[in-house]
Amino acid sequence: MRDINIWEDHIEGLTKQVAAQRKQIEDLENRSDYYEQVLITLLTSLVESGIIVRDEQGKNEMPS
Numbered sequence: 001m002r003d004i005n006i007w008e009d010h011i012e013g014l015t016k017q018v019a020a021q022r023k024q025i026e027d028l029e030n031r032s033d034y035y036e037q038v039l040i041t042l043l044t045s046l047v048e049s050g051i052i053v054r055d056e057q058g059k060n061e062m063p064s
Helices: 002-048
Strands: none
Touching: none
């Protein structure tokens, strides 16, 4: 009987840890989505206002 209680406690502890980690991952995903939207809004605004312009003769690649 004691072994069963030990296993149940262990499983309960693991379940709580997994739930906490899931919440942390969910929070990170929400923050990532937020910053992605902020960056998209910023870049869109900069393009629409003419601060960022397309160079028709330039290369379309990132500098190294």
